[in-house]
Amino acid sequence: TPVAHAQVKRTDAFNQENGCRQTEVAILGAGVAGVIAAKILSDSGHSDFVIIEANDDIGGRLAPIAFGQDGNGSQYIVERGANWVHGTSANGGPENPIFQLANKHNLTNHVSNFLSLSLYDGAGPIVDREYFEEFEAAWHNVEYEAGRLLSTQSEDRSMRAALRKAGWDNRGDPLRVATEWFAMDWELASTAEETSQLFGTINFNSTWYQYSEDNLFVLDQRGYVEFLRGEAREFLGENLDDDRLLLSHRVLNINHTDPDAKINIRTSGDENQYACFEADHVINTFSLGVLQHDMSTMFVPELPEWKTTAINTMTMGIYTKIFLQFPPEKVFWDKSKEFFLYASDQRGRYPAFQSLDHADFHPGSGILFVTVVGDESIRVDQLDDDQVKAEVMDVLRQMFGDEIPDPTDFYFPRWSTTDWAYGSYSNVPPGMSLKQHQNVRANVDRIWFAGEHTSTNYFGFLHGAYFEGKIVGETLAARLDGDEEGGKDYVFYEEVKGTQPDEYDEDNGWLYDSLKQPQAGMRGRRMKRSIASLP
Numbered sequence: 001t002p003v004a005h006a007q008v009k010r011t012d013a014f015n016q017e018n019g020c021r022q023t024e025v026a027i028l029g030a031g032v033a034g035v036i037a038a039k040i041l042s043d044s045g046h047s048d049f050v051i052i053e054a055n056d057d058i059g060g061r062l063a064p065i066a067f068g069q070d071g072n073g074s075q076y077i078v079e080r081g082a083n084w085v086h087g088t089s090a091n092g093g094p095e096n097p098i099f100q101l102a103n104k105h106n107l108t109n110h111v112s113n114f115l116s117l118s119l120y121d122g123a124g125p126i127v128d129r130e131y132f133e134e135f136e137a138a139w140h141n142v143e144y145e146a147g148r149l150l151s152t153q154s155e156d157r158s159m160r161a162a163l164r165k166a167g168w169d170n171r172g173d174p175l176r177v178a179t180e181w182f183a184m185d186w187e188l189a190s191t192a193e194e195t196s197q198l199f200g201t202i203n204f205n206s207t208w209y210q211y212s213e214d215n216l217f218v219l220d221q222r223g224y225v226e227f228l229r230g231e232a233r234e235f236l237g238e239n240l241d242d243d244r245l246l247l248s249h250r251v252l253n254i255n256h257t258d259p260d261a262k263i264n265i266r267t268s269g270d271e272n273q274y275a276c277f278e279a280d281h282v283i284n285t286f287s288l289g290v291l292q293h294d295m296s297t298m299f300v301p302e303l304p305e306w307k308t309t310a311i312n313t314m315t316m317g318i319y320t321k322i323f324l325q326f327p328p329e330k331v332f333w334d335k336s337k338e339f340f341l342y343a344s345d346q347r348g349r350y351p352a353f354q355s356l357d358h359a360d361f362h363p364g365s366g367i368l369f370v371t372v373v374g375d376e377s378i379r380v381d382q383l384d385d386d387q388v389k390a391e392v393m394d395v396l397r398q399m400f401g402d403e404i405p406d407p408t409d410f411y412f413p414r415w416s417t418t419d420w421a422y423g424s425y426s427n428v429p430p431g432m433s434l435k436q437h438q439n440v441r442a443n444v445d446r447i448w449f450a451g452e453h454t455s456t457n458y459f460g461f462l463h464g465a466y467f468e469g470k471i472v473g474e475t476l477a478a479r480l481d482g483d484e485e486g487g488k489d490y491v492f493y494e495e496v497k498g499t500q501p502d503e504y505d506e507d508n509g510w511l512y513d514s515l516k517q518p519q520a521g522m523r524g525r526r527m528k529r530s531i532a533s534l535p
């Protein structure tokens, strides 16, 4: 259960027709993109909107949960979803907007040190780190090559092909395999086979080269969502009890049959809830996973083929944090370390453990969590808790010995089957062009789309969702003001052909100015995110 529940204040003062509440803009989803879009509308003087959200709280994939307990019996707040601010600000350069908001709302955080790492295999601790440097060198190559592909409009390929070309071999030694997992799968929630060389590199570089290589781990006991709540309070009131925020309303249908009529939205809800809305414009911020899963029944009539093809082409990664709490007095790992990498015989099986019982995080908490992604997430999502707990404990006993205690608390979210997300965050597969991605972003008449998945440079990240919410909010505000230039439709492509050159400009969602000179933006980059010093 979410940590806080805003209660919706109901009034009967709405403009209603045909039993449907009338509004200018219906914002579907109260995650980062939806709340930021609403805030932009509100800040620009447009107050006639509703935000419709299936959950009983705002935040979406900012999803804190109470877990374990401290010595006083209070529970810790841990994050099921987003946890880090990825990239802060470069010297004098732009600041990551999420970093700004984390500062504005005083979020407690600490920078992660990915070098604070111990290695293990089935026989216990190991010291060999040579693969890290080898991967680093190959990755450097992959980035340079991505810059060349971009600037010469050459064909994209998979990260696997790119790494192979750069001399990196993923087979053999489990530590080699775990090294690649730690460098890539852990970040993208996808494998090298599943990832575009071009967009994988753009995504890393736009964040860590533009902002910084620091990754702030948010520890705030109000939850990471507090920054979004703080923004929402500025226009929805201290208790978020404004009647334009409709929680626990699941959107079932979006009917856009008549191009001259308002768009009709039906939601779940008993007779005490407003289950029907009519809007001039709709901003849909549902995750790529929700769109892929539900779009064929949700939209009436169905979305055009250029749109559904694009949505089906992009992929949804899955990232699962499995939390364990041990008796704090019996902590068996090195408390001075942040990470423990396990080189499993089975790729991706419980590879990366992270300790929160560390002086910089939650000292004395006894909390450890292990992350799995992709197919392993799908696998554990099908098992019951006891089965997963037994598997994780088996691995921990291989790493730390048979004497270690059982956990006193255990929890993990099942993102692959969560019906308001269907996955964790999106990724661009090999060969998906900028134009195809633009079709994920583009509006279908008066139905607009925004979320991390519509971000070209920052897909997967909170700041991607932020920028996309902001852009669509500004576009609609301009549209409502009658500004034809500012409020114009997004570009889309009825047909995407392999021979069409991509145009890296704002119309296609390209936000990172220095990458307009693509070669210049693509520099070799070190392997782990926190290892500073660019060449």
Ligand SMILES: Cc1cc2nc3c(=O)[nH]c(=O)nc-3n(C[C@H](O)[C@H](O)[C@H](O)COP(=O)(O)OP(=O)(O)OC[C@H]3O[C@@H](n4cnc5c(N)ncnc54)[C@H](O)[C@@H]3O)c2cc1C
Binding pocket: 028, 029, 030, 031, 032, 033, 034, 052, 053, 054, 055, 058, 059, 060, 061, 062, 080, 081, 082, 083, 084, 085, 086, 249, 250, 251, 252, 285, 286, 287, 290, 319, 320, 321, 415, 419, 420, 421, 423, 424, 425, 450, 451, 452, 453, 460, 461, 462, 463, 464, 465
């Ligand atoms: C496990 C995990 C770890 C992550 N780690 C990080 C990280 O460390 N740093 C980072 O920057 N990003 C991270 N992310 C990504 C980040 O959380 C997302 O990019 C961001 O939160 C997406 O915001 P959004 O507004 O696009 O979508 P969402 O947050 O998904 O918002 C969409 C909203 O729509 C609602 N909705 C869906 N279907 C319906 C329906 N039918 N009717 C009504 N409402 C509906 C949902 O409930 C949700 O509230 C992580 C994500 C996950 C899951």
